[in-house]
Amino acid sequence: MGKVIAIANQKGGVGKTTTTINLAASLAALEFRTLIVDADPQANSTSGLGYNPKEIENSIYECMIEDVQTRDAIIQTDFPNLDLLPSHIDLVGAEIEMINLQSREDKMKDALNQIRDDYDFIIVDCSPSLGLITINSLTAADSVIIPVQCEYFALEGLGKLLNTIKIIQSRLNTDLAIEGILLTMYDLRVRLSNQVVGEVTSHFQQMVFHTIIPRNIRLSESPSFGVPVLAQDADSKGAISYLNLAREILVKNGLMPQETV
DSSP states (O other), X not given: OOEEEEEOOSSSSSSHHHHHHHHHHHHHHTTOOEEEEEXXXXXXXXXXXXXXXXXXXXOHHHHHHSOOOXXXXXXXXXXXXXXXXXXOGGGGGHXXXXXXXXXXXXXXXXXXXXXXXXXXXXXXXXXXXXXXXXHXXXXXXSEEEEEEESSTTTTTTHHHHHHHHHHXXXXXXXXXXXXXXXXXXXXXXXXXXXXXXXXXXXXXXGGBOSOOOBOOHHHHHHHHHTSXXXXXXXXXXXXXXXXXXXHHHHHHTTSSOGGGO
């Protein structure tokens, strides 16, 4: 059964979608069957893989609200071992539509349970909010990765997210674990970046991934080409960093020996 990892932070612009696409592509490149679930109404993971959200016939919205079979909504991408469960702007209205539904927090879990055996990893791109769709994502997940930007407001809202995770752990998903805190958009030349790394690492210690994602022009450009950075420039710092993150996660989950990292 595949492991479901949510990429979550209610703060926007911290690298959730970049991490979703490139971590998933890295796991796929390492020959693990991987599915991206775009659970953000902005559908950036969908467009970032080269698909027009307006042309999507079935999406995560239809799976959660209209009981469309999950396999009928999955798209096989051009990249080996990498599939996509796309999003659509209709997902904006899903929270209102789910208000009166029974077990509304379990709708995504029910959808993903249909296909969990088909994949080694399912990576969920959460929306930048702590609304019902994100709660669905965390309820469906085995663990959560929290991207934290290496800038002044890095820790802003992190406490609120961790508190939300604790509530979900106590009420909806007792098995939810924190896979790790991922430092993103790191710039070696900026003293503030180094200060943020130091503060987050000293405060959260073992929760923080050793891999740090740098600011990298290839990471910024690749969504405009509709491809993961690995497909655009496999030798770039961004591509290498996400491959290292994938290996770190595989080691942590006992799927790769330590010496390979």
